[in-house]
Amino acid sequence: MMKWEDNVRRAVPYVAGEQPDRPGMIKLNTNECPYPPAPGVAKMARQMNWEQLRLYPDPDSGILVNALAEYHHVKREQVFVGVGSDDVLSLAFLTFFNSGRPILFPDVTYSFYDVWARLYGIPYITCALDENWHICPGDYCRPNGGVIFPNPNAPTGLLEGLDVVEEIAAANEGVIVIVDEAYVDFGGISALPLLNKYDNLLVVRTFSKSRSLAGLRVGYCIGNERLIRYLNDVKFSVNSYTMNLPSQRLGAESVKDEAYFRATTEKIIASRERTKGELARLGFTFPDSRANFIFASHAGVPAKQIYQALREKDIYVRYWDKPRISESLRITVGTDEQMDRLVKELETYIKKS
Amino acid sequence: MMKWEDNVRRAVPYVAGEQPDRPGMIKLNTNECPYPPAPGVAKMARQMNWEQLRLYPDPDSGILVNALAEYHHVKREQVFVGVGSDDVLSLAFLTFFNSGRPILFPDVTYSFYDVWARLYGIPYITCALDENWHICPGDYCRPNGGVIFPNPNAPTGLLEGLDVVEEIAAANEGVIVIVDEAYVDFGGISALPLLNKYDNLLVVRTFSKSRSLAGLRVGYCIGNERLIRYLNDVKFSVNSYTMNLPSQRLGAESVKDEAYFRATTEKIIASRERTKGELARLGFTFPDSRANFIFASHAGVPAKQIYQALREKDIYVRYWDKPRISESLRITVGTDEQMDRLVKELETYIKKS
Numbered sequence: 001m002m003k004w005e006d007n008v009r010r011a012v013p014y015v016a017g018e019q020p021d022r023p024g025m026i027k028l029n030t031n032e033c034p035y036p037p038a039p040g041v042a043k044m045a046r047q048m049n050w051e052q053l054r055l056y057p058d059p060d061s062g063i064l065v066n067a068l069a070e071y072h073h074v075k076r077e078q079v080f081v082g083v084g085s086d087d088v089l090s091l092a093f094l095t096f097f098n099s100g101r102p103i104l105f106p107d108v109t110y111s112f113y114d115v116w117a118r119l120y121g122i123p124y125i126t127c128a129l130d131e132n133w134h135i136c137p138g139d140y141c142r143p144n145g146g147v148i149f150p151n152p153n154a155p156t157g158l159l160e161g162l163d164v165v166e167e168i169a170a171a172n173e174g175v176i177v178i179v180d181e182a183y184v185d186f187g188g189i190s191a192l193p194l195l196n197k198y199d200n201l202l203v204v205r206t207f208s209k210s211r212s213l214a215g216l217r218v219g220y221c222i223g224n225e226r227l228i229r230y231l232n233d234v235k236f237s238v239n240s241y242t243m244n245l246p247s248q249r250l251g252a253e254s255v256k257d258e259a260y261f262r263a264t265t266e267k268i269i270a271s272r273e274r275t276k277g278e279l280a281r282l283g284f285t286f287p288d289s290r291a292n293f294i295f296a297s298h299a300g301v302p303a304k305q306i307y308q309a310l311r312e313k314d315i316y317v318r319y320w321d322k323p324r325i326s327e328s329l330r331i332t333v334g335t336d337e338q339m340d341r342l343v344k345e346l347e348t349y350i351k352k353s
Numbered sequence: 354m355m356k357w358e359d360n361v362r363r364a365v366p367y368v369a370g371e372q373p374d375r376p377g378m379i380k381l382n383t384n385e386c387p388y389p390p391a392p393g394v395a396k397m398a399r400q401m402n403w404e405q406l407r408l409y410p411d412p413d414s415g416i417l418v419n420a421l422a423e424y425h426h427v428k429r430e431q432v433f434v435g436v437g438s439d440d441v442l443s444l445a446f447l448t449f450f451n452s453g454r455p456i457l458f459p460d461v462t463y464s465f466y467d468v469w470a471r472l473y474g475i476p477y478i479t480c481a482l483d484e485n486w487h488i489c490p491g492d493y494c495r496p497n498g499g500v501i502f503p504n505p506n507a508p509t510g511l512l513e514g515l516d517v518v519e520e521i522a523a524a525n526e527g528v529i530v531i532v533d534e535a536y537v538d539f540g541g542i543s544a545l546p547l548l549n550k551y552d553n554l555l556v557v558r559t560f561s562k563s564r565s566l567a568g569l570r571v572g573y574c575i576g577n578e579r580l581i582r583y584l585n586d587v588k589f590s591v592n593s594y595t596m597n598l599p600s601q602r603l604g605a606e607s608v609k610d611e612a613y614f615r616a617t618t619e620k621i622i623a624s625r626e627r628t629k630g631e632l633a634r635l636g637f638t639f640p641d642s643r644a645n646f647i648f649a650s651h652a653g654v655p656a657k658q659i660y661q662a663l664r665e666k667d668i669y670v671r672y673w674d675k676p677r678i679s680e681s682l683r684i685t686v687g688t689d690e691q692m693d694r695l696v697k698e699l700e701t702y703i704k705k706s
Contacts (some may be wrong), residue, residue, distance in 0.1 A: 002579060003527045004553045007452035007498065013589030019409055027408075036404035045403045050395035053568035053603070054386050056372055056561070084590040085437060099360035119590040145360065173356045200357045208409070215406035215598035227356060236366030237472040239439040245568035246599040250406070 001241040014115045017318050022075045026341060028332040029316040031183075031293050033212035035264050035335075037080050038257035041213070041250045053245055059236070067147045068220055072192060077225040078230060081251075085182055085206035085219030089148075092202060092221065095234040096176035097122045098217050101145035106135055106323055110154045110180065129156070135289045141171040151186050152178035155318070155330040157289025165191045169198040176227065178202045183291035185210035186272070192222060195272040195286055199224040208293055210265050211254045218243075220253040268292050270335040277344040282350055285329075297328040309349045315342055367468040379694060381685040382669040384536075384646050386565035388617050389690075392608035394566070394603045400670045406598055412589075413598045425545060430578040433585060434604075436595050438535055438559035438572030442444055442501075443469055445555060445574065448587040448599055449529035451456050454498035459488055463507050463533065484511070486640045494524040503533035505541050506672070508683040510642025518544045522551040529580065531555045536644035538618050539625070540562035545575060552577040560570040562645055563618050568599045571596075571604040613635045621645050626688040631696040635703055639681075650681040653704045661703045666693055 017030040061081045069076040082088035093116040097103045107126035117124040127139035133156040140147050147325050152159045169177045179191045191203050208214035281298050286296040307319035311329040318330040370383040414434045422429040435441035444467040450456045458466045460479035470477040480492035486509045505512045522530045532544045540634050544556050555576040561567035632649050639649040660672035671683040
């Protein structure tokens with residue numbers, strides 16, 4: 001024990017999925033997109049003037065914020081960008097969940113929420129999903145310090161209707177309600193149209209999944225102008241320049257190519273639906289995912305065993321040894337070829353078991 | 354007033370220098386390097402496989418951490434990287450200044466320190482520099498929650514000897530002492546050799562000044578392995594993936610080119626010394642800077658007027674309308690040509706005044 005250790009913050013960090021990188025492996029464990037980013041991204045990277053790196057980037061990320069404002073038909077003052085949606089969410093926790101009252105989120109959800117709450121000393125209460133993995137909106141209609149949930153939820157992939165989102169937003173006018181739409185582009189329904197009606201609503205998005213840009217670290221959120229101003233005040237109290245030049249320039253290029261974006265997300269949706277059929281045939285059950293992953297369990301074979309068997313075949317899926325979810329695997333939707341390989345290995349293993 | 358506003362954190366953010374970008378302007382206001390990054394940086398950017406952006410980056414930034422560990426002859430477990438040194442410093446405040454006792458820093462120094470302290474609810478006391486702008490080490494030898502100071506200091510540019518750093522580190526074994534070496538490469542003396550002796554010491558560096566990579570957002574710190582582990586636990590509780598692929602790959606390229614690094618910093622040192630002579634000739638006084646800027650005042654003409662006159666000539670320097678420093682300008686050292694233009698405009702303006 002060193003003399004200074006008593007004065008140090010002890011944090012129990014979020015554990016992200018593994019990032020192995022071996023030729024031939026199939027990586028279905030962190031919900032990345034199997035297709036490359038829009039072709040304009042690499043084109044811009046090859047032709048841009050890299051000597052500009054000597055200068056600080058635009059602290060307001062104007063080029064990226066403007067592209068997103070135009071894309072979503074909102075004012076640029078309603079858009080905030082960060083180093084992945086995790087940066088946006090972390091800053092939103094710090095900014096908005098400041099009442100001292102407990103915040104509310106589902107008991108099966110993105111496992112970073114409780115990490116941020118503990119780090120920033122925010123009390124929290126989790127609300128159990130129902131037996132079909134759905135959110136019970138009534139649980140969120142009691143005094144609280146704020147609400148956050150993903151829609152579609154993770155790792156279930158289940159979508160709630162806008163009526164559920166609206167019920168929760170309407171019941172919580174005194175606090176901020178964050179809808180984490182990381183997976184909305186794969187067949188979800190966005191809460192963005194509700195922003196005109198609810199000034200306490202914040203919608204968070206990421207470039208990591210549907211835009212194939214996990215390696216660039218770009219996330220954003222859209223909300224009421226005043227809410228975004230508070231978020232910016234905190235952001236500029238942490239780090240003036242979070243978005244580097246490549247994030248701003250390459251991120252903006254991605255937003256321009258709507259046709260590629262639609263084609264990519266449609267391919268993933270088609271592969272997901274096809275994979276659902278195959279998994280059902282093998283005896284798996286799963287909530288009806290609207291995300292780029294499937295949360296599947298098998299009545300006959302423990303999830304942990306399947307996870308390990310797949311690893312031995314160099315196929316990585318996500319497994320958590322945690323209450324309520326330890327009997328399921330979260331399988332990212334890859335290309336059809338990758339899903340065929342997965343199904344073949346699953347079939348072989350399950351027959352043996 | 355919206356219903357949720359009472360529950361929101363109100364932050365008074367740091368105000369960074371302006372980032373205008375007009376052809377022909379001379380930008381001497383944010384201590385950027387006038388020379389481009391090492392040629393290998395742009396070369397790597399043009400040839401790397403940008404399709405890899407679809408994957409999450411290495412959360413441990415291995416390629417960059419390894420390059421820095423090798424460069425500084427320390428273990429990789431002693432190196433932590435972040436989105437500019439501001440990210441590193443912000444996380445260090447959150448991690449290490451957690452005792453509830455006030456932290457100590459100079460009263461004229463980097464103006465982000467008090468912003469982080471207020472944001473994270475860390476009490477602080479500032480210690481006045483002496484009449485020659487030097488740190489008084491005795492001020493830091495009383496009970497406290499941690500110490501931070503830049504060396505060379507900003508915006509004075511003054512260097513303290515290693516004896517001063519060691520006196521402060523030795524007097525504070527129960528807390529963390531952070532030496533912010535953002536400007537050390539322009540003729541400073543690093544505290545890195547003291548790390549073997551003091552496990553409470555943390556040395557922070559940036560790629561934004563001497564490595565011409567302000568636009569890439571790369572900073573780092575080096576310290577005792579255990580201290581770096583605590584910092585990583587907090588970092589991984591905020592955002593798993595802060596360093597995007599370009600930061601890691603291009604940052605590592607910069608570290609490889611020692612000859613270019615030395616040539617660039619030597620050119621800036623030579624231009625600084627030459628500019629000191631010119632400014633003295635015009636009647637300016639200034640502390641003897643060892644950084645890539647000069648903190649100059651003129652007995653005959655108010656700093657604010659000079660600042661505005663230079664702006665009209667499209668030359669940007671930094672001015673703060675704050676106690677103790679409102680009679681000085683912080684002038685970044687640019688190329689010799691830029692400094693000649695600056696001196697010419699100053700000469701004309703001062704003769705007129």
